[in-house]
Amino acid sequence: MSLERVQYLCKIVEDKVGLHLTDDKMYLVETRLAPVLEKHGYANLESLDRDLRIGACQTIVTEVAEALVTHETLFFRDTYPYTYLEKLYIPDIIGRNAKSKHIRIWCAGASTGQEPYSLAMLIREKFPELHDWRIDFFATDVSSQVIEKAEQGIFSHFEIQRGLPVDYVLKYFESQGKTWQVKPVIRNMISFQQQNLQSFNSYHDNIDILMCRNVMLYFQPGFRRMIIDEFHNSLKEKGILILGNTEASMSNRQDLIPALNQAGIFIKASAALQQAS
Numbered sequence: 001m002s003l004e005r006v007q008y009l010c011k012i013v014e015d016k017v018g019l020h021l022t023d024d025k026m027y028l029v030e031t032r033l034a035p036v037l038e039k040h041g042y043a044n045l046e047s048l049d050r051d052l053r054i055g056a057c058q059t060i061v062t063e064v065a066e067a068l069v070t071h072e073t074l075f076f077r078d079t080y081p082y083t084y085l086e087k088l089y090i091p092d093i094i095g096r097n098a099k100s101k102h103i104r105i106w107c108a109g110a111s112t113g114q115e116p117y118s119l120a121m122l123i124r125e126k127f128p129e130l131h132d133w134r135i136d137f138f139a140t141d142v143s144s145q146v147i148e149k150a151e152q153g154i155f156s157h158f159e160i161q162r163g164l165p166v167d168y169v170l171k172y173f174e175s176q177g178k179t180w181q182v183k184p185v186i187r188n189m190i191s192f193q194q195q196n197l198q199s200f201n202s203y204h205d206n207i208d209i210l211m212c213r214n215v216m217l218y219f220q221p222g223f224r225r226m227i228i229d230e231f232h233n234s235l236k237e238k239g240i241l242i243l244g245n246t247e248a249s250m251s252n253r254q255d256l257i258p259a260l261n262q263a264g265i266f267i268k269a270s271a272a273l274q275q276a277s
């Protein structure tokens, strides 16, 4: 397939979800699109390309975009964001929100759910004092396929073994033979929604904890800056923004203060607050 055709497919994906595939990643296109070709009966990428150029239906455009996005994730990924939340940040919110007894959490680009489930289990396990609080917990992803899987909360042995302590598996999962399902006590904490980060008007507001990890590294710098600005608007004062550990340099806003020694973790603080502290 010609470079021009592959670039055209990649442009569709960039328009649809913001994902920017550089030429060195183009080898992914053929392997990742193979299932889409098979599902819709295309003999090869050229015929898919032809249909897309004459205006293929949105379902196919969406499936092409979803196939090219990376959904790699695991439970308690990188550990340190969860340690930071457990040891420092959640105890701090509990003090601050003691009157309202209300916390709002948003995992954006949550993939198949390992990230929000890790945080939900952590809250359930380590903070019994929150059991009677109202917790609004949103987990969103552009891909309807991964969000559907996340909502079901069914994982393979392989997925369960990646990052989960055994006592969490035994306590919060039900064995279904070859798979494991997250128990309702954890599943029911989270509202899963399909959402494209390009739709700024669909962003959640008044958020205490906003995780968006390993999502923006595939976006162009201008789009990243717009997202960070919108995330800033979504956060409450003193709310926390947690990006991936290679995404720490993506925010240079003065009012998102890097948390000490924690790569990619920022606290929202207005100028007035910074002066007072």
Ligand SMILES: C[S@@+](CC[C@H](N)C(=O)[O-])C[C@H]1O[C@@H](n2cnc3c(N)ncnc32)[C@H](O)[C@@H]1O
Binding pocket: 016, 017, 018, 019, 069, 070, 071, 072, 073, 074, 077, 108, 109, 110, 111, 112, 115, 140, 141, 142, 143, 146, 195, 196, 197, 198, 212, 213, 214, 215, 244
């Ligand atoms: C590599 S996964 C990261 C999952 C999880 N946050 C983690 O760190 O383990 C990136 C996820 O971002 C999602 N994504 C990509 N572009 C998006 C967009 N424009 N809006 C929302 N989600 C998007 C993908 O579908 C994918 O599931």
